[in-house]
Amino acid sequence: MAIIEDAGAGRDRLEHTQVLVIGSGAGGASVAMRLAEAGKRVVVLERGGYYTGLVDPLDPSRPGRGTLDQREDDMFVRIDGGRGLDTSEDGNVNLTYGSCVGGATVHYWADSYRTPPDRLDRWEREFGLTGHSEDELRPYFDEIERDLSIHRALDESFNGCNRLFRRGVDALGWHAERVPQARKGCLRSGFCMQGCAYNAKQSMLVTYLPRALHAGALVFANCRVSHITTEGGRATGAVAEVIDHSTGRASGRRLTVRSEIVVLAAGGYGSAPIWLGSKLPNGSGQVGRNLHCNPCSMVFGLFDEDVSMWRSIPAAYGCEEWRLAREEAGRYKEGGYLLMPNQLGPATLAAVLPGFGADHQRLMAAMPQIGGTIAWIDDHESGRISLAADGSRRYAIPIAGRNALMLRDSMKKGALALLAAGARKVFLADAVGTQIRDASDLDRIDGVEIGPGAMAFAAPHPAGALRMGPDPAHAVVGPSGEAHEVRGLYVADPNVFPTAPSVDPSETIAAFSLILADRLLERGVV
């Protein structure tokens, strides 16, 4: 049992299987695990490489490679899809996504929410989604929470930033709770985003993928799918380029997989480009559209006490007061985001802090006293994924309209929380570091430039670009998870969500994917 990192060992290779899964993140690993444990032959293709912490996730009695080494630059190189430098086409939004065995769960924060019932109701009401109600999802959430040791953040997990955040939002009377965490034996080192070196964060790398492998699945790393193959309107497999691990470039060798069904699970930013590049049918015109990605704003506070925001878990306490947008007389008023304590390493923090030169260096010298908030907005206006003439991917993400209003409001609420927590200086992540001294300064945020080059937003939760729905004219896949226009092709990643889930999406992704797998088994599809 092993991850196959050099498919073909120098030659082209052909595999025959029952189930081909493209992608090994929360969606792909869940499907692979379930179907492999049901005795199906499963092949998983992962574009990225195989990296581990100090213990071998496949055999905990053996040492790991130590390649999850807690460095920000190595994290970018190894587990981020764009080596940390991918952005939307106007440069306003940094795209954060996984490209490694385990996918985005290797760098996620382990925040694990059930899909809010109001969001499931909305998906059913507005988009006609069936088969994914709260009652139908409940046993899957129960199972995932058992498997991934999901529990509310413990007292000892609260770092300085978490404590200050709790002090601030509690003082303001905002509804907030301990954030559910997928962790077991956490050492509170604080390097979740770089990939847990201790296998404590319950990513797919250390949970569902080992189970899939133990059940006989074959997992190929360094295999970039160039296209999905079809015959007579039915998916028959895929062709992948084998990546040379030493250079990061295509080796010239190919891995071809012939399969009874294909499960596309290459992630919110990855699956639609594979669809488009494969020239699969797009009669609805919806492939690549409806991209939601939770662009997030950041606000920083300088405190007199030690914060050391880089230690322990990123977000032990989350504010749900503003999760749903509020309107007044039919117009946006406030809210529409989760507000959380932030955690950044020095390199990322330096890149987003305002200014340059000596002023910036003085700010960085105060890093131990810097805390902050981050807010993922429940994007209202959606973006679009497309391919340029040369095949490269383009991501249009609108920071405008209600999205911009929500981002500005989230900065106001973040500033209020930091002020209530006792920050002596609160400032934005714009070019000049606009200061908010008290509540009377909040209106200044309405005039702050937030366009490209003025403020950068990260977008870690892509969803919606192959959305699910019963009507082939408006949706790409049906409620069963099968593509409306390609038989035998299923989607098991956040692209099927009609909108963003309004909370961190990993548990929703896994639950939808397990439902898909169980229905494939129930219907005898494989």
Add this chain to the structure above:
Amino acid sequence: METVNEIDCDRAQLSLLHPISRRGFLVRSAGASALLAGGGVLGCDDDHYGRLLRAGDAPLVLAPREFAILRAFGKRILPGDAENPGADSLAVPTRIDRELSFHRPALQNDVRDALLLVEWWPLLTRLTRFSALSDTEQDAELSAMMTSRLVWRRAAFQGLKFLIMFFHYTQDASWPVIGYHGPWVARVPPATLA
């Protein structure tokens, strides 16, 4: 489609011809094109850029003069002094150049364009290029660039600043002065990093 602008003695054409790239450092514009074209005519001073390079500088992606501009930019973004190791002393430009070798040409060209914009914009107001200005003048130019109302000029600054800051503060030697404790495990150099 814009026309070819010969702005660099080492390269036949500028990446301004390419469609808007993923990184989006520069939003393409006729204004930027004209400015860079003008700069290119005056930009073939090998001696000047040679003096800005250190012995042993051997960039993989950037041309020597582009690398020299990156060094000049980095020195003002993170200057070195008795307390702070500057970007230059930590060889941040070399680290950036190596990283660029793993990215698509579109991103590499965005960085080149941004560097040329840094270098030649001061021609408009100071009649000389960025790398020939004093430290004080360079800081004033960068401040103006950072807060420019021109999106593409501002974006070029932020894109380059991101690279300098990020690849400086990933290095262990930058941490003592900022009180960062650092990782708990040893660094394992990545395979895909020449």
